[in-house]
Amino acid sequence: MMRAGQVRTDIVLLGGGHAHVHVLKAFAMKPEAGVRLTLVTRDLETPYSGMLPGVIAGLYAEREAHIDLLRLSAVTGTRLIHAEAIGIDRGQKRVLLAGRPPIAYDLLSIDVGITPALAHIEGAAEHGIAVKPIGSFLGKFAALRARCRMPDGPRRIAVIGGGAGGVELILSVRSHLLADARVEGRETAFSFALVTDGEILATHDPKVRDSFRRALAHRGIELHERQPVQAVMPGAILLKDEQTVKADAVLVTTGAAAPPWFRSTGLALDPDGFLAVGPSLQTLNDPDVFAAGDCATLVETPREKAGVFAVRAGPPLARNLRRLVRSEPLGPWRPQRRHLALISTGERYAVASRGAFKTEGAWVWRWKDWIDRRWMRMYQDTNAMLARMPKPRPAPDAEEQMRCGxxxxxxxxxxxxxxxxxxxxxxxxxxxxxxxxxxxxxxxxxxxxxxxxxxxxxxxxxxxxxxxxxxxxxxxxxxxxxxxxxxxxxxxxxxxxxxxxxxxxxxxxxxxxxxxxxxxxxxxxxxxxxxxxxxxxxxxxxxxxxxxxxDHILRKGGLGVGDALILTRPLGTGILFAAAMRGLAAAASVDDALAEMRRSNRQAAEILRGHGATAMTDVSGFGLIGHLGEMLTASGAEAELDLSSVPVYAGALAKARDGVASTLLAENLAQLPLLRGEIDTATKAVLFDPQTSGGLLAGIPAEAAGECVAALRSARHAHVAIIGRIGKLGVGKAGASVRVGGTFSTSGV
Ligand SMILES: Cc1cc2nc3c(=O)[nH]c(=O)nc-3n(C[C@H](O)[C@H](O)[C@H](O)COP(=O)(O)OP(=O)(O)OC[C@H]3O[C@@H](n4cnc5c(N)ncnc54)[C@H](O)[C@@H]3O)c2cc1C
CATH class of the missing domain: 3.30.1330.10 (PurM-like, N-terminal domain)
Incomplete structure (x- = not known):
């Protein structure tokens, strides 16, 4: 989170790819005075390529194969900007972002991967499914699984591309689709095909190719080698020799291109449009801009675009960024020509391949699983990371301490x-x-x-x-x-x-x-x-x-007997951001809350007033009960709350149960005597949680409440709810109270 102190050098990391996650950690383990790291990322959770085939096969949950960049940024003290880069203004040293102003950098590093490019095969863009980049494929695969569940859904599945990615993909897709069908008691009459223009696994030893040919044949997967594809058509792949391979769903692993916006940056590119970098990972014509991973080409030592090289680029990239800040000479990175590839068969079985070496077995899969999980732990286990980080953080320097007031x-x-x-x-x-x-x-x-x-x-x-x-x-x-x-x-x-x-x-x-x-x-x-x-x-x-x-003025007082209490937004921002600050909140929860907090309450206020609101307030620092208490005191009223209807942000109740709370909670709990009814500590923490950009709370006459909620929902206030009603009036200021019943149901929020 935000730390005061003098920032002298802003290093902006564009994209949360495999190399950049290492840079975040390296600078957190060994902070560089005056350097601030900012991660700009389009996605808050970034997939780890090594475990992806396992996710597709159903061997891992998605969460196990993703790094939560929000949590990683929080624990490493990195500033996170959730935005998509669309260009670079190198003259002004600014990254151009979609939908918001550009941000400035002193040094820039780019690790944004690749973009799908299906134009090389006629009809592929219309009728095929792009597999790369991996981040967006999981959603497409989930949609394909859903379609396969339909009685008239796809049954003939084909993959174009015979590299390691394509081979693993067809095996993994087959495993998962057949398992889905078995579990749901459906017929499993699927057919699978792999089409490639050369041999499968062309960069591997013939022994590895033979192993996978056997594995494919054993599973009934048709293999079409040396069959260049001419076009993808509805229901079939047309080969160059005019033969067809019947297919209802075609996954294309072959097309990948550099992001088109690279061309407008003026940075040196290779003939395919990828960023051309030297051994220091600096782009060839701008020493302040580095690049790594699939989006870069090492012009002196080109390597295939694979996650393994993106991972290995992390340490030399971090070292060279640090050296440039210190004005020290940069060191070259010369990636190994050969690397050990552990390629799975879509089950808990894998083949190890390195040069002429090949071995296989269930134990190879366990070995791969151990390596992959160990790598993921380095970025997922935030507690271990925090334990190893140097403390305390550097004190403000002398000049900072002596600034005038x-x-x-x-x-x-x-x-x-x-x-x-x-x-x-x-x-x-x-x-x-x-x-x-x-x-x-x-x-x-x-x-x-x-x-x-x-x-x-x-x-x-x-x-x-x-x-x-x-x-x-x-x-x-x-x-x-x-x-x-x-x-x-x-x-x-x-x-x-x-x-x-x-x-x-x-x-x-x-x-x-x-x-x-x-x-x-x-x-x-x-x-x-x-x-x-x-x-x-x-x-x-x-x-x-x-x-x-x-005649539009609405006060806190004025509630009527039987009024429905309507709340327009979930509770829990205080808890969620307290958790986020400690690296404990999941990116998806925080992102959902931020999206809601950025929305205007103008239309909600108009709808509430239009339905005869008797009193209204916004829920902010004192929490729901603090602000409801003010309304009840001003109205001399008692309220009944049904906790099962109170909307709570996903993750907030769980974090409250873990003991995470805003620092203001203790003071807000001074209003606890307002409550009647037994509730546990976590429920109290949510009810008194201070809200930033919270919802509106209004009393609406009972007969108009249903229509009011419907109007709010159609105005996209999806979480709006009637959370209770006014039971009694005329109890005086001292008699104001809230009777609570039920328990939170956080589903759907
Ligand atoms: C099915 C499949 C299986 C694979 N299996 C393996 C394997 O087992 N082993 C292996 O080594 N390789 C494998 N690969 C290849 C591997 O996935 C890639 O080489 C690897 O992901 C590249 O890593 P990267 O860091 O360059 O980019 P990525 O991992 O793609 O990361 C790029 C990041 O940048 C972000 N980003 C993108 N554009 C922008 C933007 N404009 N602004 C801000 N942020 C942006 C993205 O959100 C993402 O977080 C596989 C590929 C596929 C398709």
Missing amino acids: GCAAKIGPLPLSQALSKLPPPIVDGVLVGLETPDDAAILQPPTSGYLVQTVDFFRAFVDDPFVFGEIAANHALNDVFAMGGVPRHALATAVIPIGPAAKVEEALFQLLSGVRACLDREHVALVGGHSSEGMDLSLGLSVTGEVAS
């Missing part, structure tokens, strides 16, 4: 104006003086009718990515206005940026404000000014001004 802690005029100048033109509705003509203060037009609504929020970053933090913090700040029935119009931002060189401060401010603007622009709210200061931790506050019509 007061107005002298303001961010200098140059980084501030540079960061602001890179933002899109500001929204100017109702703004007389704002950021487009900055002055001492903003001057705004008051609403022509109704009232002003004002609110302020401020907190420290809970994610490392300043853009995402800015977007969520802005969303969070707007919630108070929505909860009052208002419409936000203008905002002022207070930003605290970790101390560092001017260029790093400017970049952090730019990313943060870009996130703020991404949210505010969507909501048509003008950012009219603010204040920025340096400090230890990235923090952001927003003061939002809105307007509200007098």
Whole structure:
């Protein structure tokens, strides 16, 4: 997570491939002063190629063969940016990202693998299934299995490509499809075929080829060697000699290309468009850009594109990045010409091949399994990693400790104006003086009718990515206005940026404000000014001004007897991000929560009000019970909650059971006397968990509640639920209470 301190060199790692996971770990084990690592990745879980055939065969669960990059980043202190790279602006030293502003680098390393390219076989793109890159194949294979379950689903399965990947694939696919059919009591009348233009396993010894020919024949898999493919057609593969191989599903392992955006980078490429690198892994024409894995070609010692070489590139890549930071001479990497390949037969049996050496057996599979699991443990066992990491982290340097306070802690005029100048033109509705003509203060037009609504929020970053933090913090700040029935119009931002060189401060401010603007622009709210200061931790506050019509005002008080209590979003952000900070949260849970937290509550507030909301609030720092308690106190009411209807983010309850909690929980529990009913510690932790960008909680007259929930669901508030009702009124402030029954059911969230 975010650490204060001076960042002097930003190393950006593009792609969470096999080489880069090693770099993260190497720098965590031996931190380099002043160096910050940022991992930019399109996928939060990256597959390990060695275990993939085992996943396809059903011998491993997907989770066993994937590295959770969110957890790895958290424990290694790496800044994670979940985004897809679409280009590089080498002049500005920035990586261009899809759907968000570019990010700056001092040194860049690229390990993004390959992209599918089926154009080399006519009809393959329309009628075939691309197997590479491996990351996206598992989803396609799951879809194929589902289709095979249908009575009229595919029965004739073929693979094009006779390399180790293709051979293992047909064997593994066969194993899994037959096992599915057996388990479900279906007929197993499948047929399988492997088509390749040369011999199978061309780079291996003839003994290995013969072994696999026998293995294929033994399993009834048709083998078509020396049969170049002309086209893939619906229901068949057309060979060059005009013969056909009948096939309802065709998996193509042969086509793989470099990402097309490499061409616009101006980096040296090989004839196939892959990044051309020298022995130091630096690209040939830019020493600040490195590349490794399938996306790179070592021009002096070219090797096949295989996970084994991507793995082996990790240590020399980490060493050379470190040496470049230290201005030391870089060392060459000359990968072995031959490597031991352990190729499985789709069951717990494998063949070992290295040059003329070949052996096989169930024991070879166990050996492979041991090697693969040991490698995975290095990146999955975060506790072991933490235990081996040096502690404590370096203290702030002398200059940092002696920075001035007061107005002298303001961010200098140059980084501030540079960061602001890179933002899109500001929204100017109702703004007389704002950021487009900055002055001492903003001057705004008051609403022509109704009232002003004002609110302020401020907190420290809970994610490392300043853009995402800015977007969520802005969303969070707007919630108070929505909860009052208002419409936000203008905002002022207070930003605290970790101390560092001017260029790093400017970049952090730019990313943060870009996130703020991404949210505010969507909501048509003008950012009219603010204040920025340096400090230890990235923090952001927003003061939002809105307007509200007098007949739209919604307060915390006003609940009626029988009102349904509607909550629009799950609970558990405090727990999940406390877990994420310690490397304990699963990437998928955190990603789902972030997606929800980035969404606006505007439409939900309108729907709730339109269905006669009697009172409304947003669930934030005090947790569900803290905020519901405020509503009950203001209304003099008692509520009954049905825990089985309360939505909770996936993983949050499990983490609460493991004892993970937000640091604010202990203070929130001061409201415990509000509760009536027996609940366990984990349930309490969820009910009092502080929420960032939480849902709206409203009282809706019972007769309108069903329709209101349906309207919210059709507005894509998938987790909305009636979580309870108001039982009694007139109990006075002291009598406010919440009776809880049932237990959480987290399914479906
Ligand atoms: C079925 C099959 C079986 C295989 N079995 C083996 C085997 O047993 N042994 C072996 O050595 N090799 C095997 N391979 C080959 C192996 O999978 C690849 O060589 C290996 O995955 C390459 O690793 P990499 O690090 O270059 O890239 P990848 O493993 O593909 O990692 C690339 C990463 O970059 C991310 N990324 C991609 N594009 C972007 C972007 N634009 N922006 C941000 N992030 C991005 C991806 O999300 C991914 O995390 C197999 C391949 C297949 C298809």
